[in-house]
Amino acid sequence: MSDKNRDGKRSAREALQEQRAKEQNKTKRKRTGIVAGAVLGVLVVGALIGVVVSDNDSGGGGSDSAGEVSAPKGAIGNDKLVIPVGASDAPSALTIYEDFRCPACDSFEKTFTPTIQGLENSGQLRTEYHLVTLIDGNLGGSGSLTAANAAGCAQDAGDFRAYHDVLYANQPEEQKDTFADKNTLLRLAGQVKGLKTPSFTACVNNGTHNSWVKKSDDAFNSSGFTSTPTVLLNGKNIFGSQSAPLTPASLQQMVARANKGKQPGKVSPTPS
Incomplete structure (x- = not known):
């Protein structure tokens, strides 16, 4: 090679x-x-x-964490979005959608509260409250939400009706978001005997029922109703008619007709 x-x-x-x-x-x-x-x-x-x-x-660390809804004690209905007042077996139910910042709701409450509570106290009527945040959405702010949460905290303590009435008795002007201040809500709770406890205070400050309020507002927005207050008697809208406006006397007559021949419900003592 x-x-x-x-x-x-x-x-x-x-x-x-x-x-x-x-x-x-x-x-x-x-x-x-x-x-x-x-x-x-x-x-x-x-x-x-x-x-x-x-x-x-x-x-899982908080009662109102993202995706978790904490309903007030005793809430009823779909998703427990309803706060009931009055006898659970009352023959008629008055459904009220309202917002603690809403002036029309305040006017309704001041006009009809004595009649409604008289019917509740006699077992003729159960009132079912749906709390919404319409004014927060329309004007901005968070007072509708924080007041509704505080009302849910009062429901936990068994004082919803009394605190509900205090909030309306002290409702600020619509443009003022006074109820966004939790200290204001806590101060007003002092007007309800025994309500302002450490647990109530923590519930208000922590926004324990905020997601519940938001879910209630979502349900209202999906219901087809567009204004507050919306008032239904046994499922029929009875408020807002221009031709036949509702009055305390006509409400009593409607309830009497609906309850004819029916026994009143068993009433539990209601905190004053």
Whole structure:
């Protein structure tokens, strides 16, 4: 074999070895990339799992965490969005959608409260309150929400009716978001004997029932009703008619007709 041929074969072998080395290095880099990608994938999945677990842990830490609704004690109806006042077995039900910042609601309450409470006290009527935040949405602010939450806190304590009346008796001007101040709501609670306790104060300050109020407002917005107060007697809208406006006397007559031949409900003592 000539030196020239030997040199040519050697060069060919060297070239082949060099090419194989390159391919081996390429394969090694590819394998390393795959492993690194797999490790990265595991780390990402682990991080996501950690986030989910963390979210779940934090979600259970409060009574009104995101996605969790804390209804007041004794709330009834779909999703427990209704606060009932009066005998549970009363023959008629008055449904009221209202907002603590709403001037028309205040006017309704001042006009009809003695009649409604008289019917409640005699077992003729159960009132079902749906609390909404219409004015917050229309004018901005948060007083409708914070007042409704505080009313829910009063329901927890068994003092909803009394505190409800205090809020309307002290309703600020519509443009003033006074009820957004929790100290104002706590001060007004002092007008209801025994209501302003540490648990009530914490409930107001923590917004314990905020998500419940928001859910109640969402239900109102989906109901087809567009104004507050909306007042229904046994499911029939009885308020707002220009041709036959509701009066305390006509409300009493409507309830008497609806209850004819029916026994009144069993009344529990209502805190004053």
